[in-house]
Amino acid sequence: MDWVTGTFLVVGAIGVVLLAVSLLFGELFQLGHADVDGPFSVPVVAGFLGAFGFVGGIVAALVPGAGAPSALLGGVAGLATAFPTGWLVIRLTRALMRMPTDATLTRDDLIGALGTVTTPIRPGGYGEVKLTISGQVLKYNARSARALPLGTPVLVIETPSETSVVVEETDLRLPPAVGA
Numbered sequence: 001m002d003w004v005t006g007t008f009l010v011v012g013a014i015g016v017v018l019l020a021v022s023l024l025f026g027e028l029f030q031l032g033h034a035d036v037d038g039p040f041s042v043p044v045v046a047g048f049l050g051a052f053g054f055v056g057g058i059v060a061a062l063v064p065g066a067g068a069p070s071a072l073l074g075g076v077a078g079l080a081t082a083f084p085t086g087w088l089v090i091r092l093t094r095a096l097m098r099m100p101t102d103a104t105l106t107r108d109d110l111i112g113a114l115g116t117v118t119t120p121i122r123p124g125g126y127g128e129v130k131l132t133i134s135g136q137v138l139k140y141n142a143r144s145a146r147a148l149p150l151g152t153p154v155l156v157i158e159t160p161s162e163t164s165v166v167v168e169e170t171d172l173r174l175p176p177a178v179g180a
């Protein structure tokens with residue numbers, strides 16, 4: 001391997017290291033810069049350097065001889081790949097930064113939820129229920145004013161804590177699970 005190829009590969013490796021540090025330290029590595037999803041963000045610079053270095057190194061290694069011709073062709077090929085790579089990284093980071101997410105489930109969202117008793121509930125004691133909320137199946141500790149056997153359909157009427165609910169028996173049934 002000649003010095004031109006080695007130099008390109010070192011530049012590519014710097015891009016990979018920069019990307020790894022950016023992924024590990026996230027926003028701390030932005031140093032307060034507001035251009036997180038813009039053309040000069042750390043992931044874009046890392047992608048640009050990585051593509052430039054590795055493609056330039058491959059082309060320089062394929063050109064016979066060392067020196068100016070391999071450096072020039074490697075540089076042109078590296079730049080021809082680095083700009084589209086940088087553009088793709090900009091598009092990906094913008095899409096990821098602006099991705100809508102569902103609201104976080106709170107204990108108020110549990111009231112009115114339907115479920116099934118999975119561990120029998122003694123009067124005044126705790127058992128367990130399986131609740132289906134927004135398509136998620138969740139398991140909670142449950143209390144009831146009266147005994148509820150395994151498999152009883154229940155309705156959540158109160159949430160005394162983040163991990164427990166107060167339920168009562170209901171005639172309402174959960175829809176059958178898909179694929180069951």
